[in-house]
Amino acid sequence: MASLLTIPLELLIAVSSFLSTPDLGALRLTCKQVEKSLYEWFSKEFFTKKQFMLTEESLRVFIDISKHVSFSKKLTHVIIATNVYDDLPVHLRDSDAAARWVTGRRDQKTLLSTGVDLEMLTEAFQNLENIQTVGIRDFNNHKRIRDGPSASWSSWGATTVHNETGNRLGFSRDQNIFVPRLFQILLRAVGKAKQAPPEVEVLLRHGFLNDTAFHLPNFLQPTVKAVLQNLKKLILTNAVSVESVAVYINGSSEVRCAGYFLRQFLGHTPNLTHLRFNLPRHEVSENTNFLQWLSKPAVSQGTLPTASLEPAPVTLAYLTSLELGQFHTKPDTILDVVAKFSTTLQELSLWKLSLSESDVSPLTHSPLYPKSNLWIKVFAKLAGMQQLQLNHLKVGQLQQDGLHVNFKAAGRDDAPLETVRDYTRPKMDSFLKELIDETVVKWPEHVSSDEDMEDDGEDGEEVDEDDDDDENDEE
């Protein structure tokens, strides 16, 4: 009769994949041969992608893994989550738990204030031969199935804190200091470690990335520049705040520059092929100001003053994939951005975007009806862009003037309304024509009905699109 030791490896792996993590550990301990057979698969599943946090215990494990002969080679994706000990008075089960919580909380603050987190990150990154992606997150992935539907994939060390104190670590909501600092020290650690992973991913569900995170003062540039030069993929989800620097010069006209530091940052990433960002939903004029800058043609070096409140437009000559999400702007602004990159662009995603012709947020004015369908105009203009040769187009959950925009098969009154359209080659030839025929605005039955004006994604927290990225998460 076949036994675990004689069945083919594929079967052994298939059987093992039904085990919970502790049971899998037990199986690996039962015998050397099983351990040896499962080793490749196990190290791949458990050590390809790891999530750590800024505590000594977590970063210590990161360093240990990075020094392990084999695991260090498997580790290609490192996430630092924004876990923090809550500052609020917490209820703890006993004095032992209380002492651990109070000490842990203070340890973390001191780890950050002394910069030891940066040193530890640097040490770990130095040893990783195959690092591809570094990222930041403020949530746990719930898609992991091995340990049951409710088990989540948390940062290394977070479960221990929970076990020892009975309390769970939260995620920092401090967008002004904690999160920008994490972004900056992460890039600095990677740079100091002489690494240049091609992908950086910031996935925030509970907040946005403050523009100050992108500030690269002269003293950071020597270490960070090489990282950014080699960067191919920059994913910024949820919103990036592109708040304005607004000044009056010589007492006269106001100069506004939305996303000042992000503009400078993009000037350091010439090799980007894939860019995704979302902007804060209702900052209409700032988003438009930033996007108008992004769509400007690059000018040759030296024709602009070096210290300008308007950073030089960027080329991004290799950009093939652009994903824009969440924000509200005018039709021409989006068209100008696409037009600028049209010679290289192959993939375009327009997700949860909202259009209106006016500068004012749709929620503060009451548009007159009937109006024209702005998305049809956008699709028609995209179809007319000679240079634009897309392989993939995804549009979904669009809006116009605060009203939902849907897709409905043409010529069929009873066709269902759909919210998403996703086209890839070879269907691409007719796709824009199809979109023009099928895009419908859900006009209100009577003007300014509150229900129709309601914006269901308002706080931007229930973004679901970035879940695509989590499908392959493994502990």
Ligand SMILES: *[C@@H]1O[C@H](CO)[C@@H](O)[C@H](O)[C@H]1NC(C)=O
């Ligand atoms: C904490 O971990 C210990 C040892 O690993 C275990 O025996 C105990 O049940 C855990 N406690 C909780 C509350 O999870």
Ligand SMILES: *[C@@H]1O[C@H](CO)[C@@H](O)[C@H](O)[C@H]1NC(C)=O
């Ligand atoms: C970004 O952070 C700075 C402080 O570093 C703060 O003054 C500013 O208000 C923050 N921006 C937003 C949009 O909260």
Ligand SMILES: *[C@@H]1O[C@H](CO)[C@@H](O)[C@H](O)[C@H]1NC(C)=O
């Ligand atoms: C990145 O761009 C620079 C020029 O801006 C170029 O010299 C370098 O070779 C590029 N690196 C990669 C990896 O493409």
Ligand SMILES: *[C@@H]1O[C@H](CO)[C@@H](O)[C@H](O)[C@H]1NC(C)=O
């Ligand atoms: C500042 O404004 C005043 C009055 O408009 C003008 O005379 C002066 O030349 C300006 N100075 C500079 C440096 O532009």
